Amino acid sequence: MEKRWNILQADPARVGDLQASLGINEVLCRLLIQRGIRTFDEARSFFRPTINDLHSPWLMKDMEKAVARIRQAFGAGEKILVYGDYDVDGTTAVACLFQFLRKCHPPEKVDFYIPHRYREGYGISRQGIDFARDNGFTLVVSLDCGIKSADLIQYADTMGIDFIVCDHHLPDLVLPPAVAILNPKQKDCPYPYKELCGCGVGFKLITALAQQLGFPEEEPLSYLDLVATAIAADIVSIDGENRVLAYYGLKKANETPNNGIRALTQLSGLQKQLKMTNLVFMIAPRVNAAGRMDDARKVVHLFTAPDLSEAMAYATQLHADNSDRKEADYNMTEEALALLEKDASHSxxxxxxxxxxxxxxxxxxxxxxxxxxRYYRPTVVLTRSGEAGRR
Incomplete structure (x- = not known):
């Protein structure tokens, strides 16, 4: 396959101006200009991000509506269900908001729901809504999903279940009939940074709630190691606000980590500081393996474990799921390659x-x-699911 590289060019005049203000090597200045960093202040924010660089959560469309509806649920004693996808972004987002809401509301009135990958599929499911109805939940907060579930959220509305959608995927033309939609990619959302992951959007909701409810400023920051894990695993842009969240999230992961992060790190045998590559290639595969091989609910239990011993029990399960995933991956790949090599027409x-x-x-x-x-071609791998093929 022919590869075509588009090499960004840096304006020599701008490179010279930036070098004069920073006093660093020209090559570094050229790289900064290629990344859109042109001034001393922009370079300082890039190299030395601060929490003050984060935008106010109230700039996000519908944030006031979302906070008002949740506070209404608090006041009326409603049951709240935190609903998220089964991947790293979804499960970390659920773990963050679930823990925070249980600090604000009676714990028995807050629960979470992670759809089963094979029985329900991605995103909001009818089974999940029926679970909410059957268990008396009148408010569902969805994380990393929901923006494309207009019909299902309409179904929930007919049963008196309100939805707050926190998502980062591109919306369709028809939006779901939720009481609030937090998604910076909405066309009319004025939020300045558009590349938050689902957990990042959830973090913004936690920040707004914490401000309204009088929590210390440090409260939302206690979830940043999980936010950084989601940023790393979801392969979103690590620039702007994501860079700030990732920087401070890694700092927390190395200094005062969530019990789940600590347990997974110990099981992985890492003896040095966590970096983003460790989150991508060490933590994320173990978290994703739970949903691939079994049930991703255990991930939320891992990240909400009150002590290291309980977290280690769940981390051991994830570690075993990941080992099973690797074995299945190796065996299936070898079998697929052997089948293709026997097929004379494949070449x-x-x-x-x-x-x-x-x-x-x-x-x-x-x-x-x-x-x-191996082959650099569009590829579809299918297996059997019931009476149909599944990719």
Whole structure:
């Protein structure tokens, strides 16, 4: 496959001006200019981010509505369900908001829901809404999902269940009938930074609630190691506000980590400081493995564990899930490669489509990535799910 590189060019005059103000090597100044950093103040924010660089959560469209509805639920003694996706971004977001709401509201009136990857699929599910109805929840806060679930949220509305949607995916033309939608990618949302992950949007909601309820300024910052984990795993841009959140999140992960982060780090045998690459390649695969191989609810239990011993028990389960995932990944990849090598016509094809009914549903996407690395072609890997094929 031919690769075409688009090399950004830096204006020599701007490079010279920046070098004069910073007094550092020209190559570094050229790289900064290529990243859109042109002034001394912008460079200082890049190299030395501060918490004060974070934007006010009240700039986000519907934040006042979301906070008002949650406070209404507090006052009326309603049951609140925190609903999130089964990946790293969703589970960390749920863990953050679930813990915070239990500090504000009777713990027995707050619960969480993570849909099962294979029984329910991604995002809001009818089963999840029925769970809310059957257990008396009248307010659902969705995290990292919901923006594309207009029909299902309408279904919830017919049963008297309100939704607050916290999401970062691109909205459709038709928005869900939620009481509030927090998503900086909405066309009419004035929030200055558009690249927050789902956990980042949840962090903004926690920050706004903490301000209104009179919590110390440090309260929202206690969740930053989980926010940084979501930023790393979701491969969002680490610039602007995400850079600030990642910087301070890594700092917390190394100094006073969440019990779940500490347990996973110990199990992984890391003897040095955590870096973003460790979150991507060490923490994230173990968290994602829970949803791929089993039930991602255990991830929320891990990140909300009150002590290290309980966190270690859940981390051990995730570690085992990840080992199973690696074994399935290796075996399926080897089998797929062997099948393709036996297919004489495959070398002349422009795409790869392969199917085996016994392959694990949670690993077919990873195997497809392995085949792309080998053949550099559009690839679909299928397995059997009930009476249908599944990719």
């Amino acid at each position: 002349a094809r422009r795409s790869t489509v392969i199917y085996q009914p016994h392959w694990h549903k949670g690993v077919v996407g990873i195997v497809a990535s392995r085949l792309i690395e």
